[in-house]
Amino acid sequence: MSITLQTTATQRFTALDVFRGITVCFMIIVNTPGNGDTSYSPLHHASWHGFTPTDLVFPSFLFAVGNALIFATARFQQLTQAQVLGKIFKRTLLIFLLGYLMYWFPFVHWNETGQLAANPFENTRVFGVLQRIALCYAAASLLIYYTGWKRALLISVAGLFAYWALLFIFGDTGSQYLLEGNAVSKLDVWLLGPNHLYLKQGTPFDPEGLLSTLPAIANVTAGYAAGYFLQQKGRSYETLAKLLIVGCVLLAVAYAWDLVFPINKKLWTSSFVVLTVAIDCILLALLVYVIDFRRSTQWNYFFQVFGKNPLFIYLLSEVLAILLSFFRVNGQSMYGVIYQTVFQPVGDYLGSFLFAVAFMLLCWVAGYILDKRKIYIRV
Structure with a gap:
């Protein structure tokens, strides 16, 4: 497996970078609410037939x-x-493998007795x-x-x-x-x-x-x-x-x-x-x-940060969410502790949304650091 780090930026199409960036930005927001049960309705997928943003x-x-x-x-x-x-096939295999390993990660889980147990291969989503x-x-x-x-x-x-x-x-x-x-x-x-x-x-x-x-x-x-x-x-x-x-x-x-x-x-x-x-x-x-x-370019850069490293930032967001859900404080996931302590007090729905926005901004900071160093990760 290899990931290419480019230290010089290539000629880019700004509108396409921004389009990609907006997509990744909202992808993270809808995937990481503080509490999925109290997310605003536009941030839910349609239950079956139909369409939502x-x-x-x-x-x-x-x-x-x-x-x-x-x-x-x-x-x-x-x-x-x-x-x-x-x-083509190398990139396909690498992206597919990263997706598969992400669902298996962190390869262990907490069982009913509070002990760590291996995540069995036979139950891994493909x-x-x-x-x-x-x-x-x-x-x-x-x-x-x-x-x-x-x-x-x-x-x-x-x-x-x-x-x-x-x-x-x-x-x-x-x-x-x-x-x-x-x-x-x-x-x-x-x-x-x-x-x-x-x-x-x-x-x-x-x-x-x-x-x-x-x-x-x-x-x-x-x-x-x-x-x-x-x-x-x-x-x-x-x-x-x-x-x-x-x-x-x-x-x-x-x-x-x-x-x-x-x-x-x-x-x-x-x-x-x-x-x-x-x-x-x-x-x-x-x-x-x-x-x-x-x-009108004053607002572009925020989304360009996401658009220049889209797959990496998306993968980073998923891994961070998994780790926050895995590690525990007094028997409760850090994900839940942060939401209930910092965000839920402002309201169930608003708190859940603000948690998602804060998480998205954390991922943006990682992308910002990469962009300032002219590092563009190509998977």
């Missing part, structure tokens, strides 16, 4: 992965096919956020490398229709899109067994499972297409207008598709993909307008 965070990160691929594929032209494939990022990155990179971004986008769109058909064909009659009996759960249980899956309401079901990764590839290829379009056409009002029009058309398509294929983040339905890509196109256009046309 929180549901936009992960697909936006995948969209940003697609944006970043533009720079990687530009370097691919200078490499042999073997070198390109080596880079798929997850970083794992989906790795698989989508690999699929999108290979498609773009071998077919070009236009064909890659068309193939991933075809994947949305294929996924719709798979859920319908292999789901139990009348419950294709319900928690139990859907094709996503069936494949994961058959492939990995229930002990390697996330438990939702006591049912083995992984929202980042293998089959539901198929439609998520389109979030990455769409991010590539949007970023490529901006770079090739230039940052003009005509370019932004076209990006906004695409976003608005996709919004209409998403809600029309929702009538027959419900928007569902946990199943990552095709209508969910179209909806999130639509919103991301609109948000990216607005960011380019504000940053490059209005020259």
Whole structure:
């Protein structure tokens, strides 16, 4: 395993850095509330069908992965096919492994008697956020490398229709899109067994499972297409207008598709993909307008810190949260002690939100130190 430390910053697209940074920032906030039961409703995922602002965070990160691929594929032209494939598969394996180890970490837990016991391999979750990022990155990179971004986008769109058909064909009659009996759960249980899956309401079901990764590839290829379009056409009002029009058309398509294929983040339905890509196109256009046309840059740097080391800061946030939950003070986790002592006194909901913001700012400080030292960690 190797992590490259770059001591000089490369030429960057400010709006894309800010877009990535906003995504990571809110990813941390929604993942680390002081108390999940008392989080404000917009900071919760939709319980099943439907959509909340929180549901936009992960697909936006995948969209940003697609944006970043533009720079990687530009370097691919200078490499042999073997070198390109080596880079793609090495990065995929590393990100996937980091995600897997994060769920296993810290490899021990407190048992009912207050003693440390090993976390057994047979109960370790295999798929997850970083794992989906790795698989989508690999699929999108290979498609773009071998077919070009236009064909890659068309193939991933075809994947949305294929996924719709798979859920319908292999789901139990009348419950294709319900928690139990859907094709996503069936494949994961058959492939990995229930002990390697996330438990939702006591049912083995992984929202980042293998089959539901198929439609998520389109979030990455769409991010590539949007970023490529901006770079090739230039940052003009005509370019932004076209990006906004695409976003608005996709919004209409998403809600029309929702009538027959419900928007569902946990199943990552095709209508969910179209909806999130639509919103991301609109948000990216607005960011380019504000940053490059209005020259409003005073607030940029805060999010750029996150955007320059996105995967590292996200992984850092998860590891810190795990460690705070693991270490105990008088039999209670440090995570709970800090929340109840410092933040809960101001109110259950406000305290939970302020805890998440404080945790996010702690991660920002780590990113700030790296940026000031011109260190950019590429996983």
